[in-house]
Amino acid sequence: MIDITKPLVDAVLVGFGWTGAIMGMELTEAGLKVVALERGENRDTNPDFSYPRVADELTYGIRHKLFQNLARETVTIRHSPGERALPYRQLGSFLPGTGVGGGGVHWNGQHWRVLPEELRLRSHVTERYGKGFIPAGMTIQDFGVSYQELEPYFDRFERICGTSGKAGNLNGAKVEGGNPFEGPRSQEFPLPPLADVYGATLFAKAAKDLGYHPFSEPASNASRPYTNPYGAQLAPCNFCGYCERFGCYLYAKASPQTTILPVLLKKPNFELRTQSQVVRVNLDPLGKRATGVTYLDAQGRKVFQPADLVILSAYQLNNTRLLLLSGIGKPYHPATGQGVVGRNYTYQMTGGVQVFFDKDKEMNPFIGSGAGGQVIDDFNGDHFDHAPLGFIGGGYLGVIQTGGRPIQQMMLPKETPQWGAKWKQAIKEHYPHTVNVQTHGTVMSHRDNYLDLDPTYRDVYGQPLLRMTFDWKENDIRMTQYLAGKAKEIAQAMGGKSLEVKMKQFGEHYDTRVYQTTHNVGGAIMGEHPESSVVNRFLQSWDAHNVFVLGSSVFPQNIGYNPMGLAGALAYWSAKAIRSNYLKSPGPLA
């Protein structure tokens, strides 16, 4: 029952965060009439992130004002295919965004690329270690696109964001001070690195003394005034300590609002409709081509928006769910290994070593940027010999001090009671003198970690929730235990009086209560073959050629870095293929 049918447009975007903004800009530049449908509300620096109201840990950091309202829709979670899944009722382990700007509003700005070998992981591991090195049940595969092909688009996204950093590899030549392990860059970062807080300098010195290679983490928090190629302006980050989980009040953190929307929203061939919840991608009778999308507007009316191109640019979980609800692509079944939609759901493995210093070491923990800090990449990708270690993957580690917000970010020794006079004494004693060395690493895809539709639980619109079946696997615990050893070694050399190691242990189950990362990936993966991927190397559906799926949904397994730099580059890469080839001759690109 459609209440309203809108006039045909060239392209409709489902979700208006980073990838939707990128694709909106690219397609309107190509002259297309584009409509963006965003389920949440409109948001902008003023008034939604303005000072002093945004400097409110309880409202934004703890009560999650900017995130998805789980009362409306959530996912269900279980550890293995035999169990009954239960709803993710309260936000905990991951924090999906909503509203204009999506997660681009409240990310940190940790702006990495990808390691070249990670884009062809199965091939690389097989070549170096042999086919038998990949354990049974691990379903890693190649992305189907190379680092070299993506390089111009990594560079493009960094120029749009005004990323601060120091290149370690310029066109194949190693550069002192940067990451010596990174893939080649065609040019230096748009802005120099951010200043380092004290704790980060202690990490860098300790790591260097041990023979490792510290460098400034690439940060889309501007270190200098910057005007991007669209003409949007960023101001320098002032280390306010209210970055991730918050919107930036200073125009310093790259977000769709600060880098793209000021230009895109003024274009006559672009229209944004907020509070528009897409419930279906509509297909032609043969199921080979989308005819548009159906959404519910703010008044609850069912609206059909016809479109020649349908771009799924919502969060990873929502892209996958919309494909399943719309019947695009064959749903994955872990028992048979057949089907593709929902396959290879993965996550990220994080940990940390807290370093407690004496009273004379003032760490000023509240001085923080979202992504500035010192890290090492020595144990990421395949920068070290995995043969004797028996796992695939790795990660980076370092000190990225994002703030000292006292409810969420208080660090205390394990023996501290949770309450009472001793707790109070401990927060007074440790708050100013503690630094966290964090680790951030891969999770490999496995046959029985996947997404499908839940048979029981529904959203407020009566549609089935997405069901996540996921648990930690031995490979990934081995990886994080290895990183823990390295983090501990460096932390010990930083001069603290005691350490607290917080890493996942063998046998530990995925805990939905504790924040880990909002780096959910997979479910609509890209690849070279329709029988093992949902979209081709240009992010185009194998089944309906005018449907494209963006974002981290397309990663066949997770990378060691934070995913946004790769997701942004892939959006530009896909846009280029649409503009150069698809629009001239609509049909399969691969």
Added chain:
Amino acid sequence: MKESEKSSSRRDFLRTMIALVPTVSIAACAPLSVLRTSPAREYAPRFFTPEEWLFLHAACARLIPRDENGPGAVELGVPEFIDREMEGAFGHAANWYMQGPHASAPPEFGYQSPLTPRAVYRAGIAALDAHCRSSFGNRSFSELPATVQDSLLSDLEKGLLDFDAVSGASFFGFLLQNTKEGYLADPIHGGNKDMASWKMIGFPGARADYLDWVDQHGARYPLGPVSIAGNKGWGR
């Protein structure tokens, strides 16, 4: 009246009250009506009943006590904070998925109860006070000595004290979480009066501007806190 005078008069009042209660019949409710109308109380709870309000003060005073390190949760207005939270989205679980079916599950699957935080507090306080009355000569939690209160809270925390109507651990979990939130959050939410917890730990609150201090390595940040509403942590 200065902030410090206000809070100390409130403290004195509460201390007197708590001392009075054992000698007065609860049914008579004399101290409770005093509590409601006293000019020393600038905040009248909207959610908590007078009996619950006594519990909340007593529990907060044990979870974060006043001591030589500074004022505790009661002095910082944490009961007011929690009362306000009960009337807001948090108390009503307005942003949580609350649809059934509800099932018990290992803790790593998170909160699975159909009870909102409001309901948990209501049932939890009633159950704990009933337990106290039957175990400690008809005295409610707030009438018990601090050491007994501590061991009761500790039993709740460890899951050793549980109730039919509500999970003791969930009740304690919300109580402790909200007490810490009210103690450490911006005063705009009703707790952390005079930013006292921030002064104690050295957090500058809503200053949110440290470009001049990021490279002052090892030097203590020199300025006191400010709050969202513009209170300043210096001078009087």
